Amino acid sequence: MQRLAARTRYGLSEVIRHDVVIVGGGAAGLRAAIAAVEASPNISVAMVSKVYPMRSHTVSAEGGAAAVAREDDSFEMHGYDTVKGSDFLGDQDVIQYFVEEAPKELTLMDHWGCPWSRNEDGSVATRAFGGMSTKRTWYAADKVGFHMLHTLFQHSMRFDRIVRYDEQFVTKLLVDGGAIRGVVALDVREGVVRTILGRAVILATGGAGKIFPFTTNGNIKTGDGMSLAYREGVALKDMEFVQYHPTGLPGTGILITEATRGEGGYVVNSDGERFLVTRDYGVGTKAELGPRDMISRAIVMEIEAGRGFKGPYGEYVHLDLTHLGEQKISTRLPMVRELAKTYIGVDPVVQPIPIRPVVHYMMGGVDTDIDGATVIPGLYAAGEVACVSLNGANRLGSNSLTECLVFGARAGTKAVEFAAGSNDGSEAVLRRMGEEEAARIEALRGKKKGGEKLARIRRELNQTMESGCGVYREQASMDETVRSVARLKGRYADLALEDTSSVFNTELVVALELGNMLDVAEALAVSAAHRKESRGAHTRKDFQTRDDQNYLYHTICHFDPAGPRLGKKAVTLGTWEPEERKY
Amino acid sequence: MSDQDRKKFVITRFDPDRDDEPRKQTYEVPVEPYWKVLDALNFIKDEIDPTLSHRWSCRMAVCGSCGMLVNGKPSLTCKDALSDYGDTIEVEPLSNFPVIRDLVIDLDGFMEKLHGVRPWIIRAKQRAAEEGTYRQSPEELEQFRQFSMCINCMLCYAACPVVANEPAFIGPAAIALGHRYNLDSRDEGNAERNGIFRGEGTVFSCSYANECSEVCPKHVDPAAAVNQAKINAVIDWAASFVVPRGGGE
Numbered sequence: 001m002q003r004l005a006a007r008t009r010y011g012l013s014e015v016i017r018h019d020v021v022i023v024g025g026g027a028a029g030l031r032a033a034i035a036a037v038e039a040s041p042n043i044s045v046a047m048v049s050k051v052y053p054m055r056s057h058t059v060s061a062e063g064g065a066a067a068v069a070r071e072d073d074s075f076e077m078h079g080y081d082t083v084k085g086s087d088f089l090g091d092q093d094v095i096q097y098f099v100e101e102a103p104k105e106l107t108l109m110d111h112w113g114c115p116w117s118r119n120e121d122g123s124v125a126t127r128a129f130g131g132m133s134t135k136r137t138w139y140a141a142d143k144v145g146f147h148m149l150h151t152l153f154q155h156s157m158r159f160d161r162i163v164r165y166d167e168q169f170v171t172k173l174l175v176d177g178g179a180i181r182g183v184v185a186l187d188v189r190e191g192v193v194r195t196i197l198g199r200a201v202i203l204a205t206g207g208a209g210k211i212f213p214f215t216t217n218g219n220i221k222t223g224d225g226m227s228l229a230y231r232e233g234v235a236l237k238d239m240e241f242v243q244y245h246p247t248g249l250p251g252t253g254i255l256i257t258e259a260t261r262g263e264g265g266y267v268v269n270s271d272g273e274r275f276l277v278t279r280d281y282g283v284g285t286k287a288e289l290g291p292r293d294m295i296s297r298a299i300v301m302e303i304e305a306g307r308g309f310k311g312p313y314g315e316y317v318h319l320d321l322t323h324l325g326e327q328k329i330s331t332r333l334p335m336v337r338e339l340a341k342t343y344i345g346v347d348p349v350v351q352p353i354p355i356r357p358v359v360h361y362m363m364g365g366v367d368t369d370i371d372g373a374t375v376i377p378g379l380y381a382a383g384e385v386a387c388v389s390l391n392g393a394n395r396l397g398s399n400s401l402t403e404c405l406v407f408g409a410r411a412g413t414k415a416v417e418f419a420a421g422s423n424d425g426s427e428a429v430l431r432r433m434g435e436e437e438a439a440r441i442e443a444l445r446g447k448k449k450g451g452e453k454l455a456r457i458r459r460e461l462n463q464t465m466e467s468g469c470g471v472y473r474e475q476a477s478m479d480e481t482v483r484s485v486a487r488l489k490g491r492y493a494d495l496a497l498e499d500t501s502s503v504f505n506t507e508l509v510v511a512l513e514l515g516n517m518l519d520v521a522e523a524l525a526v527s528a529a530h531r532k533e534s535r536g537a538h539t540r541k542d543f544q545t546r547d548d549q550n551y552l553y554h555t556i557c558h559f560d561p562a563g564p565r566l567g568k569k570a571v572t573l574g575t576w577e578p579e580e581r582k583y
Numbered sequence: 584m585s586d587q588d589r590k591k592f593v594i595t596r597f598d599p600d601r602d603d604e605p606r607k608q609t610y611e612v613p614v615e616p617y618w619k620v621l622d623a624l625n626f627i628k629d630e631i632d633p634t635l636s637h638r639w640s641c642r643m644a645v646c647g648s649c650g651m652l653v654n655g656k657p658s659l660t661c662k663d664a665l666s667d668y669g670d671t672i673e674v675e676p677l678s679n680f681p682v683i684r685d686l687v688i689d690l691d692g693f694m695e696k697l698h699g700v701r702p703w704i705i706r707a708k709q710r711a712a713e714e715g716t717y718r719q720s721p722e723e724l725e726q727f728r729q730f731s732m733c734i735n736c737m738l739c740y741a742a743c744p745v746v747a748n749e750p751a752f753i754g755p756a757a758i759a760l761g762h763r764y765n766l767d768s769r770d771e772g773n774a775e776r777n778g779i780f781r782g783e784g785t786v787f788s789c790s791y792a793n794e795c796s797e798v799c800p801k802h803v804d805p806a807a808a809v810n811q812a813k814i815n816a817v818i819d820w821a822a823s824f825v826v827p828r829g830g831g832e
Contacts, residue, residue: 052690054735055638055646110716113704113767115724115731122718146645147731154702154760166694189683218640251617254643312617339643342662455629499634501600504684507633 018046021198025053027404028383029204030152035412061145062257064137065401067102086392087536092574105405131291180378191502195434200415207384212359213462216255222513223520225385237387240528241363244296248358251313269307284583296357318352372411380411393536446500478529620660637686647734657738677741700761705772730763739795755795755805777819
């Protein structure tokens with residue numbers, strides 16, 4: 001690492017050079033960083049994250065990570081489950097690569113210290129999960145994301161060549177001469193804008209749940225990486241597919257893991273009926289272990305039919321674990337017990353937990369190929385920010401933690417290969433681009449001109465996303481959301497800010513994040529409004545069936561100042577031809 | 584809104600761009616019955632004063648971002664219910680840390696301390712992925728599991744009387760995490776970490792006040808880790824005179 005200029009405050013930016021720049025320090029980013037330094041003995045990696053890595057949202061994942069581990073399982077079974085779960089929109093070459101790499105990645109997690117729960121003989125334990133045909137979800141009680149994140153982060157600390165830039169918020173990708181050249185980042189703490197150059201850049205910034213009002217996602221999930229790539233001409237793919245997790249706590253949206261059902265929990269309506277067993281919601285004998293899209297729809301239908309419970313934070317149904325007993329709940333699901341007690345005042349050992357569907361995960365994201373590569377040479381993406389087309393129209397629970405590892409590692413390796421054959425670009429040009437970005441940020445800080453309040457625009461964005469792009473969708477409300485988001489983008493230009501400080505100015509960060517959220521919301525709403533069929537998590541009241549004739553393709557959404565442009569990308573089929581998705 | 588639905592928040596403010604000293608600012612907030620302390624701070628940020636700076640993310644007590652002093656006690660603000668407090672609530676940045684701004688503390692010192700205990704699996708020879716997972720019995724897992732629960736929220740450092748007097752003290756969380764690897768059957772780094780623990784400003788600086796374990800929101804019991812680490816560091820040192828010491832146990 002060389003420092004090319006003395007540090008200055010906003011306006012003039014410090015320039016630093018590494019070989020590979022990784023944006024985001026969650027599971028995908030950390031795995032990519034480790035893969036990169038292992039791929040070459042000389043390479044230096046910048047890990048630039050807007051939070052300290054151990055605060056990344058991977059930490060909130062609970063239930064587990066999927067990989068074939070048992071004698072009664074096979075890559076074919078994991079592959080077919082994933083393809084079917086995706087409602088045949090997953091790319092089958094990607095899925096095949098994923099299932100074959102998955103066991104190796106979770107084994108490495110073991111070698112690096114992840115405290116996997118164990119069988120009596122010392123082998124790694126696996127549990128049942130929704131849409132998975134056998135027990136293949138590895139777990140560490142119900143704190144799997146937490147343990148994986150801390151394991152990866154602590155393991156990453158052994159490599160001096162991973163240089164962290166903590167609490168530095170990337171606001172722009174530097175693209176020049178037809179290739180990626182680095183990023184511009186605001187050092188939140190020092191108020192400095194840095195130009196961090198690298199021959200390859202990997203986006204690993206996670207999802208964008210915060211564009212919705214009711215989400216399991218943490219405050220930091222504002223779609224930053226999606227917006228960064230979108231603004232540079234990379235398409236966002238399959239953005240209409242938003243996963244609602246069936247079991248969130250009413251009010252807060254805090255996640256209650258699917259492992260509750262994997263361990264045998266029941267979902268029950270106000271008549272005390274296990275409606276996933278007694279009524280036909282397409283989950284067949286899987287009942288509570290059906291895929292998330294189907295169970296979320298079933299819960300909404302039950303509530304609409306008047307069989308929900310009414311509470312201070314809206315209607316809900318029950319997740320009943322009482323029959324599992326205290327021993328099992330305390331050992332397998334200790335976090336669920338703690339969360340239910342702390343955040344809704346219910347001890348699941350003796351009372352059912354109130355739950356309702358909640359926005360959880362973006363199947364869509366930055367369009368990449370199987371290497372995590374985007375159309376910009378040297379720019380990669382992995383994890384939830386990316387759409388490598390593993391998850392198609394609906395992700396299976398416990399595939400995403402593994403996805404972060406498999407495709408984080410691949411992106412890390414490929415980025416190093418790319419960097420070796422690329423060049424540094426023109427430093428003078430990049431320095432100027434960095435300075436322009438620094439000036440843009442400076443103009444926004446404490447900007448007095450304008451009449452719009454940050455919190456108000458964000459609230460209205462949340463409302464319109466929920467009303468147009470919820471569990472059930474129809475044309476008129478989606479079109480209205482498209483128009484509302486466009487209006488909000490206009491109003492965003494008229495923001496008034498109050499905080500003029502250069503030090504830890506979180507109002508400035510929130511304003512920049514809101515800009516990203518608006519980009520992602522725009523792509524999402526436009527993509528959703530165009531797809532006139534029901535597939536996976538995209539469920540329409542006005543087009544209730546899947547239409548392979550006309551819609552068996554990935555939606556591609558390009559940024560354009562005049563409004564987003566849509567296109568199509570072929571789905572890679574293979575072993576499995578599309579068939580009716582019924583369990 | 585009735586009177587009992589409002590609470591007064593006395594918040595420490597400090598902006599190095601304009602303040603020489605921290606100051607107190609009071610906000611009146613209409614509160615909901617189910618709110619945590621963090622919900623009130625977010626309300627202030629969104630609706631009253633957007634210049635307030637605090638860290639938060641997961642709001643489910645696992646990311647460790649939102650530790651602060653609430654009425655003088657280290658608290659994870661997304662976990663502590665407002666209903667447990669009176670009508671006036673004082674919120675300050677965690678003690679024993681440099682303050683960057685308002686309620687935001689400087690964590691870099693901790694990051695160095697954490698790095699210092701070698702919080703990763705140390706082996707004479709790295710195992711290859713093809714060799715499969717280690718065998719680790721549920722009992723072996725149980726040896727260290729509790730100490731692996733640390734979310735790095737820094738409440739224990741704010742509570743620790745030794746950190747208060749001796750800022751270089753490596754502190755409860757870092758020791759618990761180093762000790763966690765020492766207890767892991769997959770690890771062979773005991774000798775190296777025990778050497779570190781025998782150094783200045785580590786386990787033997789602990790006065791065993793137990794404050795760290797009392798404030799830990801995840802029941803990690805760092806005080807127990809520090810105590811065990813002391814004993815192991817001594818045994819390891821004594822044993823080094825008797826038998827040549829290889830890797831781990």
